[in-house]
Amino acid sequence: MQKSSKLLKLITFSLLGTVSFLVMFLNFPLPFLPAFLKIDFSDVPALIAALIFSPVAGVIVELIKNILHLLLGGGEPVGVTANLIAGILFVVPVALIYHRFKGVKSIVSGLVASTIIMTIAMGVLNYYFLLPAYSLMFGIEEYNTAKFAIVTGGVIPFNIVKGIIVGLLFIPLFTKLRPWMERKQASFS
Amino acid sequence: MSNSFIIGQYVPGDSFIHRLDPRTKIAIIFTFVIVVFLANSVASYGLLTAFSIGSALLTRIKLSYIAKGLTPVWFLIVFTFILHLIVTKDGEVLFQIASYPIYSGAIIQGAAISLRFFLLILVTSLLTLTTTPIEITDAIETLLGPLKKIKFPVHELALMMSISLRFIPTLMQETEKISKAQASRGVDFKTGPIRDRVQAVVPLLVPLFVSAFKRAEELAMAMEARGYQGGEGRTKLRELKIEGRDLFVISLFLLIIIGLVMTRA
Numbered sequence: 473m474q475k476s477s478k479l480l481k482l483i484t485f486s487l488l489g490t491v492s493f494l495v496m497f498l499n500f501p502l503p504f505l506p507a508f509l510k511i512d513f514s515d516v517p518a519l520i521a522a523l524i525f526s527p528v529a530g531v532i533v534e535l536i537k538n539i540l541h542l543l544l545g546g547g548e549p550v551g552v553t554a555n556l557i558a559g560i561l562f563v564v565p566v567a568l569i570y571h572r573f574k575g576v577k578s579i580v581s582g583l584v585a586s587t588i589i590m591t592i593a594m595g596v597l598n599y600y601f602l603l604p605a606y607s608l609m610f611g612i613e614e615y616n617t618a619k620f621a622i623v624t625g626g627v628i629p630f631n632i633v634k635g636i637i638v639g640l641l642f643i644p645l646f647t648k649l650r651p652w653m654e655r656k657q658a659s660f661s
Numbered sequence: 662m663s664n665s666f667i668i669g670q671y672v673p674g675d676s677f678i679h680r681l682d683p684r685t686k687i688a689i690i691f692t693f694v695i696v697v698f699l700a701n702s703v704a705s706y707g708l709l710t711a712f713s714i715g716s717a718l719l720t721r722i723k724l725s726y727i728a729k730g731l732t733p734v735w736f737l738i739v740f741t742f743i744l745h746l747i748v749t750k751d752g753e754v755l756f757q758i759a760s761y762p763i764y765s766g767a768i769i770q771g772a773a774i775s776l777r778f779f780l781l782i783l784v785t786s787l788l789t790l791t792t793t794p795i796e797i798t799d800a801i802e803t804l805l806g807p808l809k810k811i812k813f814p815v816h817e818l819a820l821m822m823s824i825s826l827r828f829i830p831t832l833m834q835e836t837e838k839i840s841k842a843q844a845s846r847g848v849d850f851k852t853g854p855i856r857d858r859v860q861a862v863v864p865l866l867v868p869l870f871v872s873a874f875k876r877a878e879e880l881a882m883a884m885e886a887r888g889y890q891g892g893e894g895r896t897k898l899r900e901l902k903i904e905g906r907d908l909f910v911i912s913l914f915l916l917i918i919i920g921l922v923m924t925r926a
Contacts, residue, residue, distance in 0.1 A: 479889065480881040482817055486824035487873040490832050493825070498850075498862065513862055520870060536825050543797070543826075544789055548781065549694065609698070610741050610774050614748045641859045648867055656874060 477660060485521060485529055489536025492517040493544075496537065511634050515559050516642060520649070522567035523579075524657050530563035550605045557597065561590040562635070579646055580639075587635025591628055598627045670730075670830070671793050676721040677906065679791045683800035685907040686788050689914050693784050696918055697777055702926035706776060712917055713780045720791050727783070727790065734782045738775045745771030794826035799901055816892025824880070832873065839868050 496514035514537055522530025538556045542549070566582035599619055607615035615622065646653075678686075700706045717727055751766025788797070802819035809815050840850060843864050850861050 479884060479891075480877060482821055483824055483881050483884075484874060484877040486821040487828055487832070487877050488870075489821070490825045490828045491869055491873050493829070494833055494836055495866070498865075513866070516866060517870070532821070536821060539822060540825060540829070543785070548778070610744075610778070637855070637859055640856070641862055644860070645863050645866060648863065649870065652871065 481525065481529075481660065485525075485532045486536060488517040488521045488533045489540065492533055492537040493540040496541065511637050513638060513641060515562050515638055516645065518559060518563045519566060519642060520653070522563045523570055523646075524653050525660065526571070527564045527567040530567055531560050534559035534563060548609070550602060550609060554594070554597070554602050558590055558594050558631070561593050562586045562638070565589055576643070576647060576650075579643065583635065583639040583642065587632060587639065590635060591631040594631050595623050595628050599623050670790070672720075672722050672726070672790050674721060674791065676719060676791070678716060678720040678787065680906065681791075681910060682901055682903050682907045683792050683796040684804055684901060685903070685910055686792060687797070687800050687804060689910065690785055690788050692914070692918070694781060696921055697781050699921050699925060700777065701773075702924055704924035705921050705926075706773065708917060708920050708924060709780055710776065712914075713784050716787055717783060720787060722790055727786065730786055730790070731779075731782055734778070738778050741778060742771040742775045745774065794823050796901075797826065798823035799897070799899075803901060816895075820892075828876070831876075832869070835872055836865070836869060840865055 492514045495517065496512045498513060515534075518530045518533040518537070521533045534556055537559070538552045541555070542552045563586070565586040566579065569582035569585060570578050572578070603615050603619040603622060697709060700709050717724065720727075746763055746767045747761075749767035749770050750764050751770070752764045754762040755765050755768070756763055792800075798819040801822060802815055805813070805815045805818070840848075843861075844850070848861050848864055850858065850865075852858075853861075
């Protein structure tokens with residue numbers, strides 16, 4: 473029995489990874505931000521995995537999504553790395569808080585904490601690593617020289633808005649799915 | 662959704678590229694992604710372009726089909742080019758658009774970077790166009806094999822990747838079916854304020870999750886019924902084998918890298 477639940481878990485992570493990859497194409501740019509910063513809901517399947525199983529499951533789903541994105545020609549290495557790190561930083565705190573306290577309230581506080589962590593970390597990462605890497609890759613100096621403006625005017629507001637929008641979607645989704653998720657959780661443990 | 666998204670769909674065929682060992686293809690593409698950044702002169706870009714277009718032609722897949730698969734990235738390529746026109750101020754002013762000066766350096770650099778990006782995406786897409794998901798994951802599993810020594814779950818990762826790749830078309834159809842079903846009930850995904858569009862995604866995701874879990878259970882049961890018990894001692898129907906053509910392609914690619922280093926400005 474031990475073995476079969478392990479296989480079932482692996483398969484479930486894979487399918488959630490695929491769902492996450494597909495959901496990534498349901499994106500829309502925000503009206504007041506540059507078009508390459510797009511909001512998508514691909515973190516939602518990872519959140520589901522992280523809440524039903526464990527934070528590690530969320531990380532695996534994020535990993536699968538980004539490998540698929542890279543393999544299937546839609547992504548370039550820097551953007552994919554950025555998405556992976558942002559996704560992990562968004563999913564893991566929610567899962568940690570939820571598994572500790574349970575309940576809808578813990579999800580809300582988890583989402584708030586995640587958004588703050590993701591925003592700060594992505595701001596720092598963009599400033600010191602991602603924007604210089606983009607600048608090198610696309611040969612556009614301005615990504616590097618104007619990085620302070622890009623981080624404060626683009627990256628930080630983007631991540632806050634992304635956290636809020638994904639949260640606004642996830643809370644009603646979670647309340648609807650909660651009984652089902654708890655059943656799944658019971659069947660896996 | 663399906664029209665804008667045919668990337669990564671395997672096209673059956675028997676071309677030279679199709680028959681290459683998937684490990685050769687992955688290794689070459691991985692190296693290509695790195696060496697593409699070495700190009701900085703006309704000759705070096707020419708060499709890379711010739712290699713990429715040559716490989717694309719060798720697949721005997723219609724070029725229009727390949728180009729269609731690149732649709733999602735055209736936008737990024739054009740965007741990069743335009744950004745270059747705006748921000749780069751090298752060389753002399755060629756002409757003005759609405760009193761905004763366009764520099765010669767901007768056009769050259771913009772074109773070079775867009776070309777680099779295009780080649781990068783073209784070559785990576787050739788992998789998934791000519792290689793079945795099973796071959797890709799088999800190759801990843803053998804290439805990552807050494808990591809097993811440090812207890813890295815190579816087999817599990819390969820299994821997960823092959824299942825994910827296999828289920829992309831299936832789950833895509835499912836998504837389309839659900840969104841049509843919900844649209845017929847009056848859900849509007851395309852218009853309206855952001856808040857409404859966000860809410861519209863909920864009735865799409867709920868059935869999608871439920872069905873993904875159901876499929877996972879069915880697949881797990883089917884695999885167990887056929888005696889799957891993990892990577893240990895598993896045998897394969899098709900063994901990967903490096904052949905003459907692989908060695909030929911690898912040496913050709915090494916020559917190209919040497920050529921690249923020599924033609925760099």
